[in-house]
Amino acid sequence: MRTTRKIAVVTSALAATAVAAAPAAASAQAAPAFVAYHNVSAAQSAEKVRRLKAQGYRPITVNVSDGERYAAVWVKGGSAQWGIWQGMSTAGYQKRFEAALKEGAQPVSVSATGPAGSAVFTAVFEKKTGKIYARHGLTGGQFAAANTYAAGMGLALTSVDAYGTPDDVRYVAVWSTNPGGAWHYTYGKGREQHEAEFYARQKKGFRPVKVAVAPDGTYAAVWRKDGLKSWAHYIDMSAAGYQARFGQLQAKGLYPVQVNAEDGKYAAVWE
Template identity: 30%
Template sequence: MRRTQRSVAIATALAAATAPLLALASPAAAESTKATHSTQTVQNLPLDWLSLDALSGTQLLQRVKELLGKGYVPQALSVTNAANPQYTSVWIKDATSKVNVLQGLSATSLPKTITEQLKAGFQPKLITGTGTGADAVFAVVFEKTTQLAKSQLSMTKETFAKVNAEFTAAGFSIASLDVYGTVEKPLYAAVWVAGAATGSVQVTLGQTVEQRGQELLAKAKQGLRPVAMAVEPGKLITTVWSKGSTTGLKEYLSLSKLTYTLKSTQLKALGYQPEILDAEGGTISSIWSKS
């Protein structure tokens, strides 16, 4: 596809991505363009959220302008289907960080964009990608912060494991993770930030929904909870785990879009909001928490 770069600079506090259905009985709660910029700071707004599923780039930009005017900022963003990019996102009302959100980026233009943003004081906060090679499409959220961050794209599983070990040893921990490419050759895009995690961080790669459900129960017994999650091509799941209680979490893996929409309505009525979200291959996986 021929892509255009579009960017929107917004004020926000950022976090994770989308995915489908798994109900687990566990303490972790599992039931189961030419870039143009605009900036807005949101002040003293009550906490609220909404989810937008499968929007085109144009539709997303339209909603961005609308939601900014209502005091919403993006908390999660996921892109899927490189031939016709679809964006799933979660928005909350917040009043803290200033961010730039860029979409429709290629694997060639993204490194240059990251360099340009760094010069302006914006660190990568979240990277999401879909597709492979010259046809891969990315969207990125950058945050203006003094906290150091490192990012890397197009990593094989082996390279990701090596880089993650090196960055972890240097005091960085994973803040964002996405997997794109193909079933035969998954590629990893990640962001690490200095000193973000509490305690040891573990990563499990390429698990089926069933394996992932068992892993959740095992990690919960170790006092670990999911802090980032990505659905790979082939609907396998990669998860980042860190110290924390799973009490009050509900997890749903490999949900259809319709089921996700229905589940969102139910959970919102119960006081939950999506904490982690990722979309891939027509399905959505998410982890919810209750304040």
């Protein structure tokens, strides 16, 4: 993968209102070596990418919001065949997606911000096999229809973000091989609706594994029944609130596996 103008890229072998939290178990597994940051500029993000790659880390979740401010979580080790891009236009993301597929890579985390006609994308691609279905620029109805189509192919929603404007919310999503467990998705839920959904799903053994904040203040989420006992999920956090929650949960042995923001509101999932 080559560097393109306005796109920071790292290559490898590829050329606070809490909705709820599950208490961390005393015997929670030790978190892997990880680095997380949020609310950094494009230039700061590019510098972190260069430094973290050199130190042997790889990104597991990325987010862009609020006039191209970046957030991400990196873990040490794992696949060496990945690439990360930022500052892409809609056309740029489509071009990168098509090139990645030819190289045997798939998007594993995609985020976008800004109006549909001038959105900015960031994405992580990894070299992997299996079926994949990815769409962007979707309205709510189109997102629902795409999910039905992908589920019919036996795929699961593995990455989702909302962008656009309050009166024109759009979705970018990736469906890929199901990592395991029954799953559901929701979108267009206000804070109280999302909270009610959380408790209803939790009673049935489901937990949120992906969450996205939309420009109109609603939430999209992926719920999975995977039996994990130690995890946490919070929404409606400020940047400072997210940082404070980060510290509290790290002390309990949990680390963020997905972070998302829009209009200064953060949501995240810890494991």
